[in-house]
Amino acid sequence: MDYFLTENQMMIKELARQIADQRIMPVRAELDEKEEFPWEIIKVLADSDLMGLCYPEEYGGLGGGTFENCLAVEEISRACIGVSVCYAGSGLGAYPILLFGSEEQKKRYIPDVAGGRKLAAFGLTEANAGSDASGIQTTAVLDGNEYIINGTKQWITGGGEAEIYTVIVMTDKTRGSRGASALIVEKGTPGFSFGKKEKKMGIRASATTELIFSNCRVPKENLIGREGMGFVVAMRVLDRTRPGIGAQAIGLCQGALDEAVNYARERRQFGKPIISFQAVQHILADMATQTEAARALVYSACRFIDSGAKDISKVSAMAKVFSSDVAMKVTVDAVQVLGGYGYMRDYPVEKMMRDAKILQIYEGTNQIQRNVIGQELIKEYAGKKEKK
C-alpha cells in the first residue's frame, strides 16, 4: 500500500533499505551467533547520516521526526532487529537530554550522538523494578557540587557499548514517585562499571548489561531538568520512543513475510509449490494483513506525534502493543510455513521468532501498555461525559 511518503521520506527509506540489504543481511546470522555488537554497521549508519536522522539540525542532525525514524528503523529491522535496537536504543538514551535537557547539556552531548560518534543508553529498570518503575532503589545524594550514585540497573540495552547514559535515580525517597530524577553519566566515570553481558533468547547482536554504580560521583550539572522530574522524563520519553518499537515490529514482520512467501513459492510438495495450497495461502494472507494493519497503525501514530499533539500516550501504546503482538504471531507463522527448514538455524526465520519476543516485553510490557491505554480511555471518556 502507498503511504504517500514525501520525497525525503522515500530517500530515507531507500537508503536504509540499501544498507539493510548490502551490509546487514549478509552478517546478521553471524552477529546473532557470536553475539557481537555491530560497530561496523553503526559506522555505516553514521557515515550515511542515518544516526543523526532525528536530531535538530542545530546539533548536527537532520531534523527528522518520529515518522522518519520509524521508516529507517523499519527497513533496518527487516534485516535484523538486533541491529535496529542498537540503532534506535541510542535515541532512547539521548531523548531525555533532547526533550528536557538544558541548552548546555544538549550542546554538550547531542552532536556526538547525532554524528554517530557516540551512542547513548537509557537506564531505568532494576532487578526489583521493572513494570513497577517507581520501585527503583538506585539513589543519588547531593554532596556539595556532585551527586553520589549508588545502585544497580539491570538489562540496559547498549550497556558497555554506549558512552552516554541517562539514568533514573531516587533523589528523595520521601516523595515517592515524585522523588526520582534523571542524571547523565558518562562511561569511564569512576564508580561506574558494567556487569556481565546477558545471554539472551534474541536480539543477540545488542549488548544488554547491568550498570553498577558504587559511589559514582557526577557533577550536579548532569541533572536533567529539576529534581523530582525523573519519572515524568521517563514516561514522556517512552511515549515518544514506543512507536520505534512498533517500527521494529513491522520491519520484522515484513522480513518474516518475505522469507515465508519466497519459500512457499519455491518449495514443491505433491508436485506443486506449496503456495498453491489454500492452507498455506491462508497463513500467508493473515500474516500479510496483520503486518499491513500494524504498519498503518504505527505510521498513523508517528504522524500524529509529529503533528505536535500533546496527548500521545494512548496512541503510542496502541502502536507498540498491537504491532509487537502481531510480530510474535507472524514470526511463529513464518517458522511454520518453512516447516522443518524453519526450525533450522541455517534459515533466518527461527532467529526472527526468537527476536520477536522481546518486542512484547521491553519499553513497557504489553500488559503495561494495555494499562496505559485503559487509563487513557478512562480519562478520555470522563472528559466526554463532562462535555455533555
Add this chain to the structure above:
Amino acid sequence: MVKVDIELCTGCGVCEEACPFGAIKIQDDVASIDERCNLCGACVDVCSFEAISTQGLRKTGGEGNDHKGIWVFAEQRNGKIASVVLELLGEGRKLADKLGVDLSAVFFGDSVEMQTNELISYGADKVYVADAPILRDFNDEIYSKVLVDLINEYKPEIVLSGATAVGRSFIPEVSARLETGLTADCTALDIDTERRILLQTRPAFGGNIMATIICPDERPQMATVRHKVMKKAIYDTNRKGEVIKKNINGYGVNLRTKVLEVVEEIGETVNIAEADVIVSGGRGLQEPKNFKLIEELAKILGGAVGASRGAVDAGWIPYSHQVGQTGKTVCPKLYIACGISGAVQHLVGMQSSDVIVAINIDKDAPIFDVATFGIAGDVFEVVPALIKRFNEIRG
C-alpha cells in the same frame, strides 16, 4: 540509422522484442527507432514484412588497400612466451591462408632473439623483434610507442593480441592512437573473403548474447582473443622465416611510466572465472568432507572447484569459490553441478557455460532445466564412478 518503412510496418512489435538495446518502441502502430540503435540489424532479420532496412551511413573507401598481412603480438612474461600467443598463431595461420598473406609475430623483450625461432616454428613467416633491457618488463608506454611505429612502418591489415592483462592494457591505447577499431575478448574470428575483412565475434551483456563486429574502413583491424579459445598452432621446426629487428634507440627517453617491481603471486586464490572446467558442489553434498569428491573430480579434469551459495554459507568452502548472483559469474567450457538444486541465483552465475552437466538426486531440480546432460542420481555414487572412469581413461 536503421529506417522503418511505415507503409510496410504493421506494428506487430516483433522487432521491439528483438532489439538487444531497447531502441525500438511501437508508437501509433508503427515501429520507431531511437538513438540507442547500434545498427546491429537484429530487427531487420526478424521483420516478416521486410519493413526495416539499414542504410549504410559508414564512410566508405578507407585506407585499407595498402595494408597487408596478419600480425600476432607475441607477449612474453619473464622471458616466457605466453601460451595464448601460440593459439593466436594457430588461428592467425588459418586467417592468413584465407587471405593469402603473411603471418608475422611481434616480439618485445630483453635477450629474446633466441626465441624468435620458436615463433617461426609455430607458424610465423616473419618475426619483428625489439630486443632491449627496457622492454623486459611490460611498460605500456614504450610498448605502445614501438608497436605503433612498427604498424605505421609495415602496415599490417590485421593485428591480434591475447586478451591478457598485458593485451587488455596497452592494445586499446595502440588502437586509439592509430584511430582504428579494436574488438576485445573475441571468441571467434573469421574472414569475409569477398570483402577481405575480419569478422570478430564476442560476448556482450555479461555473456547473454553474442555480437559479430567488423572494422570496415580503418586499418589495421585489431582484436584481442581470450585464452583457450583458439587451437594451438602446429609446431614444425622445419619452418623457415624472416627476422626483422627493430632499433629502439631513443625510445626510452622521457618516459612518463616506470615499472618499479614485478611481483609473482603463486597463490591459493584460484580465479574460477578463468577456468575452462568447473566442478561445483552444493548442499546436496550434505557434509563438508564430501567436497573432497568435487576437488578430486576437478583435479582430474584440470578444472577449478566451484560452489553454490548454500555450501559457502554453510562454511564448507571459501567465498572465492562461490558461483552465482552474489558470487562469481562463470562461463567455462564445462560446468558440472553436483548436488546443486539450481536456484535462480545460482543459475544466473553459470547458465552461459558451454556444456552443463547436472547430477542431483531430485529429477525435478531446476538445475536440469539448463543442463545439457543430466543424471538424476546419487552424487555419492555417480561422482566416484566418474572419477574412476576418467582415471581409467587417462591411464
Add this chain to the structure above:
Amino acid sequence: MNIVVCIKQVPETTSVKISKDTNTLMREGVKSIINPFDMYAIEEGLRIKERFGGRISAVSMGPPQAEEALREAVSYGVDDAFLLSDRAFAGADTLATSRTLAKGIKKIGSFDLIICGKQAIDGDTAQVGPGIAEKLDIPFVAFVRKIREIGNHSIKVERMMDDGYDVMEITLPSLITVVKEINEPRMPSLRGKMKAKSIDIPTWGLADLEIGEDKVGLKGSATQVIKVFTPKRGGRREMLEGSVETQVGLLINRLNDLKVV
C-alpha cells in the same frame, strides 16, 4: 587534487535474461545501475579527496536518463557531475566514446587524476579508459588494485596481472582504471542524496564539446556490429538413463564428442 571519475549507466546484466520463446533479451524491468566497476572508481576518488582535499567530478556519456547515474554518484559524495549527451553520440564504439569523453574532461577543467572502472559490464571491453588516456596524451595504468603513494608529480600504484602484480610509477596528470580488489564502496549518505536531488547537472552536446560530427557516435566509430545472436546454449537437456555405470559411460562419450574433456 582534482579528480575526474568516468561512469557509465548500464543495465543490471545479471538480471537480463533470454526469452525462451523469442530467443532475445528480456529487458522488461531490468534496472539501470552505475556500472559496478565505476563504483570502485568513485570510492577511490572519494578516499583520495578525503586525504588530500580537492574536488571530484563525475562525467558520463549516455542518453538523457544517464543523469540518474550521475546524481547517484553525487549522493556518494562527488562534488559535481556532467552529462555528455547528444543524438550524435549514439551508437559510438569505444574509439568514438574515448574521443567524446576526452573532450568532455577537457571542458570540465584541469585535473590531476582520472579514475575509470576497469570495464563496463554491458560492453566488457575495458578499452575506454586507455582510449581516453591516449586522447588526452597522459600516461595510464590499467587494472589498479592499490594506490601506494600519491606525490605532487607522480603516483605509485599496483597493477594486477594474471599471475601477480606490477608496481608502476606514472607522472601526473594521469589516468587509472581500477579493479574490485581496490576498495569497498561506501553507502550513499542522506545529505548526499539531498544534494543529488537538487544539484544542477549540465548536459553538453556536440556543439558544447567543439568536436566534429565525424568523430563521435556511429559516424565516428571504426567498428560496427553486424550481427547479434544468442549463444548456443547448453540446454539440450538430455537426461542420461540407466545404471550408474551406464550413465557415467554415456556422459563421458557425450563430453568427448563435444571435445570438452
